[in-house]
Amino acid sequence: MVQRIGLVGCGVISDIYLRNAALFRDIRFTACADMRRDAAEQRATEYGLQALSLDELYASPEVDIVLNLTNPDAHAAVALKALDSGKHVYGEKPLATSLEDGRRIVETARGRGLQVGSAPDTILGPGLQTCRRMVDDGTVGEVVSGVATIMSRGMEHWHPAPAFYFRPGGGPVLDMGPYYVGALVTLLGPVAKVTAAARVGLPERTVTAPGPNVGQRIAVEVPTTVHAVLTFAGGAQVTLLASWDVWKHAHLPIELHGVSASLRVPDPNFFGGRIELAKDRDAWEATDTSGRFFGKPTYPFDKPVHANFRGLGLAEMANAIENGRQARVNGDWAFHTLEVMLAILCSAQEERTVAIESTCERPAALSDAEAQSLLADGRAAEQRRSA
Incomplete structure (x- = not known):
């Protein structure tokens, strides 16, 4: 059965979800809502949806899953309202901006027999999934250490309304951290403790977008600059560098070092990318995922460079609901990721190591065949012919 999607939050990120929806078999957008009625009406006109008020969307019998694309400080309120209305919820990252709200979302969903899913679904793409197989099959061996880097000059030069990025609930850890921490938990399992230091770089930002x-x-x-060490329950120690105070750098997104090999993980902000593996000290062996469906460059739309298939996690959750199983990018995984990020900020503020109380299962691996089974019939047939 197709799950009918009601979109809440018709801002910048909503366009890619709506564009990609036609790829997938198990989802169909029916309605949209936004505090700005004109924004909802614009998206409704563009994509043939019904523009509703927020209360109308929560109550609509034509909505099975609420897709929550609001600003982070509204994530919890929207998710809880949707769950109280009997709807499943899939939201953009982070799950919430406080541990209490994140816990309420997960517990409310569990108590009502509903599912919660959360971005980033980039962990389901062939980039991270190929790295996952290299870790799982022993190619890398036990991971001892690693480095993950989130570095840029900030958001004010491209986002038309970036103020929320620099307020509580924003910053590089809560905004970009879900991609990196989520990827690391997918590869290495849950985090046991964190130690961090942080500071504000520029005390004031000027919008130029x-x-x-x-x-x-x-x-x-x-x-806006945070350095953290994440110690995983499995023993790996990974340094996370997150900064919006960097003009230019030469660091890779994620590099992991195991007893058998070193692994360069592609940018977890996207679904594909180039993977590099070194089994000796001489050279890197490269694996390119651009020939696989969810690794194909699609973004930016005019000159595609990156694979951007946002909506894959939403489609996978819709399939999980239909088949009575837990979604891969589920609430427990998102909550653990949230706790890790908030612990990083707490550690930096209080100048102490913070233990992580929650745990989670690593999201189940997703094979290419399983991912392709989520495609609409025409897309699936096309992919089989090109395979």
Whole structure:
């Protein structure tokens, strides 16, 4: 049975979900809502949806799953309202901005027999899944150490309304951290403890992105440079560098070092990418995922460079609901990731090591065949012919 999707939050990120929806067999968008009625009406016109008020969408019998694409500080309120209305929820990252709200979401869903899913679903792409197989089959061996880096100059130069990135609930850890921490937990299992240091780089940011907020000055309220060491329950120690105060750098997104090999993991912000493996000290062996369906460059739309199939996790959750199993990018995984990120910020503020109380199962591996089975019939047939 196709799961009918009601979209809440019609901002920038909603377009890629709506564009990609036609790829998948088990989802169909029926309605959208936004606090700005004109934004909902614009998306409704573009994609043939019904523009509703928020309360109308929560109550609609034509909505099975609420897709929550609001700003982070509204994630919990929207998710809980949807769950209280009997809807499953899939949301953009992070799950919430506080541990209490994250726990309420997961516990409410469990008590009502509903599912919670959360971005980033990039962990389901062939980039991370190929790395996962290299870890699982012993190619890399026991992972001893690693480095993950999130570095840029910030958001104000491209996002038309970036103020929320620099307020509580934002910052590089909670905004970009879900991609990196989520990927690391998928590869290595749950985190046991973290130690971190942090600071604010620029105390004020000026919006230069085209739009109505050009020239706006934003007071920075959260750390914009954070260094952390994550100790995993399995023993691996990974250094996470997260900063929006960097002009340019030469660091790779994720590099892991095992007893048998070193592994360069592609950018977890996307679904594909180039994987490199070194079994000796001489050379890297490269694996390119661009020939696989969910590894094909699709973004930016005018000159594709990266594989962007956001919506894969939503489609996988819809399939899980239909088949009575737990979604891969599920609430327990998202909650553990959230606790790790909040613990990083707490560790930096309080200058102490913070133990992680929650745990989670690693999301089940997703094979190419399983991923392709989520495609609409025409797309699946096309993929089989090209395989």
